[in-house]
Amino acid sequence: MSPDQLNIRHLMALPLVVRSGSISVAARAVNLTQPAITQGIAKLERQIGMALFDRVPGTLVATPAAHLLAERANNALRLLGNRRATAAQIRAFVALAQYGSYAAAAGATGLAEASLHRAVADLSLALGTRLVDRRGRGVMLTRRGDEIARNFRLALAELRSGLAEIAALQGREVGHIAVGAMPLSRARLLPNAIATFLRDHAQVDFSVAEGSHAELLGPLRDGDIDMMIGALRDEPPGPDLVQTALFTDQPLILARPGHPLAQEAGRPNPADLAAFPWVMAAEGTPLRGLWRHMFALADVELPKVPVECGSVITIRQLLGQTDFLTMLSPDQVAVELEAGWLVQLGVAPGVVNRIIGLTTRADWRPTPLQLKFMATLEEEAGKMRPVPKD
Structure with missing residues (x-):
């Protein structure tokens, strides 16, 4: 089931009943009648397919499923902030934020445009803030609307994780793992880790979003992806994110077969490398x-970079027709080297390496399956080049 089908007020009541063992205590706290709370818990139990409480005289004893769902519900409600929002309003606003217009959101969700308009308008009134501005046929989120949409997505991700944990209690190892893959991880580490993981966890689904570090930061912060794999920054991109090292990458200098420098033995000389144009990743990567550091160490002026590009296929085709040089990870070009499309001139001169690893949200609490996949990533990374210990 989808997490946006869960009733917000029922989720508000659940942690209170778990803590107190009393329907009446929860009813007073969330301003619902005791029958409404009882019916709400019964509905939650039908939705998840498990009992949330054992009924004993005078109290309700929370089951493991109740404890799991209550903790995730508390986190989701904290992210929602204002608890007057309904599940229908959250569903409508998240769809509008994702698709950019009422027409597109209606087409994607199957909801009527009029229903989406009404839900978003009611949500705006409930929260006491303007959420969207008209922009032609579409809409643009206000600054506050953008913050609320992000928190709604994170809240839904929390509830989605809770439902996956409850499925595991039922012996159903189902779940969805969303990974953001920067260029380096796509060649070997991520495919190997997914293949290894699925041999033991065949019911788990993966989605892989490809992009640069800058392109994946937003989806990571929004909860659209669970983790991001690639080259780590010297400092985390913000206090809300955590970086975990996996392995050390030492790039190679690459050229076409028959390049003037291809016959030279040993590590390439920076002065010789500077005599040729380069195709390189964008500034800031x-x-x-x-x-830059490689040439600075040798006190050699930087060569020209007529082309900035991160696509291995494009770089391969360009190098094959020119005397351009490039610097890439050996994992990114393993196929090209084996096929003879490119040749390595040697490892980059000087102490030139980068740390490849995971970036996750600081407040993210992974499910057991997500933890197992992260362990699989670490095992696969251990077969590559370990991170040096201090």
Whole structure:
């Protein structure tokens, strides 16, 4: 089931009943009648397919499923902030934020445009703030609307994790793991980890979003992806994110077969490398920083970079027709080297390496399945180049 089908007021009541063992205590706290709370708990039990409480004289004893769902509900309610929002309003606003217009959101969700308009308008009134501005046929979220949409997505991600944990209690190892993959991780680490993991957890679904560090930060912060894999920054991009090292990558200098420098033995000379044009990753990326550092160590003026590009296929085709050089991870070009499309001139001169790892939200609490996948990533990374110990 989808987490946006859960009733918000029922979720508000659940942790109170778990703590107190009393329907009446929860009813007073959330301003619902005792029958309404009783019916709400019964509905939650039908939705998850498990009992939330054992009924004993004078009290209700929370089951493991209740404890799991109550903790996730508390986190989700904290993210929602204002508890006057309904599940229908949250569903409508998240869809509008994702698709950018009422028409597109209606087409994607199957809801009527009029229903979406009404739900978003009611939500705006309930929260006491303007959420969207008209922009032609579409809408643009206000600054406050953008913050609320992000929190709603994170709240839904919390509830989705809770439902996955309850499924595990039922012996159903189901779940969804969303990974943001930067270029380096796509060649070997991530495919190997997913293949290994699925051999033991065949019912788990994966989605892989490809992009640069900058492109994936938003989806990570929004909860659309669970983790991001690739080159780590010297400092985390913010206090809300945590970086975990997996392995050390030492890039190679690459060229076409028959390149004038291809016959030279040993580590390439920076002065010789500077005599040729380069195709490199964009400014601000760790690889471009390492490239600059390589020439700075040798006190050699930077060569020209007529082309900025992160696509291995594009770089391969460009190098094959020119005397351009590039610097990439050996994992990114393993196929090209084996096929003879590119040749390595050697490892980058100087102490030039980067740390590849995971970036996650600081307040993220992974499910057991997500933890197992992260352990699988660490095992696969251990087969590569370990991170040096201090």
